[in-house]
Amino acid sequence: MARAVALCFACPVVAWSQALAAPIQAPVVAGERLSDWLLRNAGPHADTTALHWTVEAERAAQARLKQAIINGFQSASLVHLPEAGRAELLAWLQAMPVTGRVNVSVADARWLQGNPEQDPVLQERHGVTLYPRPGTVTVWSGSAQPCVATHVSGALIQDYLRACLGADGASARDWSWIVQSDGSTQRYGVAPWNLTLQDEPGPGAALWAPARDLKMANSVSDNLARFLATQAPGATTQADLHVQVVPGSGGYQANARAPEPTASDWGEIGLLQTPTARMAPAGDARFTFNRVAPYTRGTIMLQPLDWLEAGFRYTDVSNRLYGPSIADDQSYKDKSIDLKLRLAEESHWMPQLALGLRDLGGTGLFSGEYLVASKRWGNWDASLGLGWGYLGSRGNIKNPFSQLSSRFDTRPTAQVGQSGTTATQAWFHGPSALFGGLQWQSPTSPWTLKVELDGNNYQHEPQDNNQPTRS
Numbered sequence: 001m002a003r004a005v006a007l008c009f010a011c012p013v014v015a016w017s018q019a020l021a022a023p024i025q026a027p028v029v030a031g032e033r034l035s036d037w038l039l040r041n042a043g044p045h046a047d048t049t050a051l052h053w054t055v056e057a058e059r060a061a062q063a064r065l066k067q068a069i070i071n072g073f074q075s076a077s078l079v080h081l082p083e084a085g086r087a088e089l090l091a092w093l094q095a096m097p098v099t100g101r102v103n104v105s106v107a108d109a110r111w112l113q114g115n116p117e118q119d120p121v122l123q124e125r126h127g128v129t130l131y132p133r134p135g136t137v138t139v140w141s142g143s144a145q146p147c148v149a150t151h152v153s154g155a156l157i158q159d160y161l162r163a164c165l166g167a168d169g170a171s172a173r174d175w176s177w178i179v180q181s182d183g184s185t186q187r188y189g190v191a192p193w194n195l196t197l198q199d200e201p202g203p204g205a206a207l208w209a210p211a212r213d214l215k216m217a218n219s220v221s222d223n224l225a226r227f228l229a230t231q232a233p234g235a236t237t238q239a240d241l242h243v244q245v246v247p248g249s250g251g252y253q254a255n256a257r258a259p260e261p262t263a264s265d266w267g268e269i270g271l272l273q274t275p276t277a278r279m280a281p282a283g284d285a286r287f288t289f290n291r292v293a294p295y296t297r298g299t300i301m302l303q304p305l306d307w308l309e310a311g312f313r314y315t316d317v318s319n320r321l322y323g324p325s326i327a328d329d330q331s332y333k334d335k336s337i338d339l340k341l342r343l344a345e346e347s348h349w350m351p352q353l354a355l356g357l358r359d360l361g362g363t364g365l366f367s368g369e370y371l372v373a374s375k376r377w378g379n380w381d382a383s384l385g386l387g388w389g390y391l392g393s394r395g396n397i398k399n400p401f402s403q404l405s406s407r408f409d410t411r412p413t414a415q416v417g418q419s420g421t422t423a424t425q426a427w428f429h430g431p432s433a434l435f436g437g438l439q440w441q442s443p444t445s446p447w448t449l450k451v452e453l454d455g456n457n458y459q460h461e462p463q464d465n466n467q468p469t470r471s
Contacts (some may be wrong), residue, residue: 267299
């Protein structure tokens with residue numbers, strides 16, 4: 001009896017493996033749910049990794065997407081590619097059909113039944129095809145000839161790139177796009193300067209990884225990844241599987257954590273007392289409150305745009321008074337406004353660059369200007385800047401603007417102290433100093449370590465409020 005039961009349980013498995021020798025493409029009954037189609041044609045335990053649901057109404061939008069990619073290929077996106085290579089890529093793209101495929105977030109029949117709001121209602125001009133479970137990952141690297149590799153569990157993007165392109169070819173890529181078999185797409189940084197945590201390419205995934213020298217706009221590659229997600233899996237033979245993928249061969253940086261942008265004591269994105277060129281994501285808002293005796297600071301910072309950080313700060317100076325004639329024995333208060341502008345984004349060779357103004361309004365007690373650059377390598381993020389005013393009072397480097405005029409040697413103080421003014425005539429004047437530091441993000445935990453060199457001279461604090469310096 002036990003043998004008979006075991007044989008009975010094996011029967012559907014054998015039948016299923018035989019059924020998936022070819023795609024299942026059964027007619028759609030108008031009004032039925034996708035889960036009903038799956039149960040009727042593939043059974044409750046079907047592997048739906050390569051399910052394709054196509055909707056005729058989506059074809060027009062996908063045709064426009066395809067044309068946008070073609071226009072991108074024909075424009076400056078591929079100026080560094082030889083004409084023959086560009087023609088080959090265009091022919092490859094133009095040969096791709098417009099399918100009308102729509103993503104299904106979870107294609108499990110039982111799950112869809114339990115979540116009817118996610119279970120599509122099929123119509124007459126819809127199509128459903130269930131392809132055999134894929135076992136490969138296809139790498140497109142900027143040519144019309146793909147590299148097809150056997151999918152290996154645990155392998156990351158860099159491992160497939162290294163297997164297909166070699167160590168030099170893999171290191172010549174900054175960005176890669178994963179197109180998973182379910183139609184989802186994601187862009188990941190794959191160079192030391194932009195490495196991000198990444199998902200594994202699943203069975204049937206496609207990787208788009210153009211060479212850095214192509215200088216292809218990320219917007220074009222974003223569109224291409226979305227269009228690749230609409231394509232049916234290509235037929236592969238054993239002869240196509242000519243590369244060996246070794247998990248971990250891409251190096252320890254393969255799953256590095258990007259250093260998180262965190263606030264300094266001044267509320268801006270930075271190290272401890274000094275700013276960096278990094279920015280928070282657009283739409284970020286934060287409130288920071290800290291005390292570094294004798295200063296207590298509360299700061300509200302906003303990131304309205306990718307390239308702009310702005311905020312307002314209120315500082316209490318606990319060992320100085322407003323004065324009996326103003327506020328009796330109340331401690332001194334200072335208000336200020338900060339701005340930071342991103343001048344250039346980081347690339348493989350160039351650092352991110354930002355220009356900032358601290359305490360540009362109010363009394364100007366802590367006013368300062370700075371130009372700072374930040375460059376990342378894996379889990380390390382280094383910054384180096386030049387500061388003026390409060391940020392440059394250490395004076396360890398000659399003000400470079402002094403080469404233009406001797407007026408930059410001295411920082412005017414005529415309007416400093418008049419609340420509500422902006423002493424623009426003092427900007428980038430007076431002593432200047434180098435500042436900078438390092439930030440390290442642990443790859444396995446939330447710990448962030450920071451070390452810095454400050455450009456401020458704490459023996460020349462505002463209001464003669466000089467502070468001891470021990471390091």
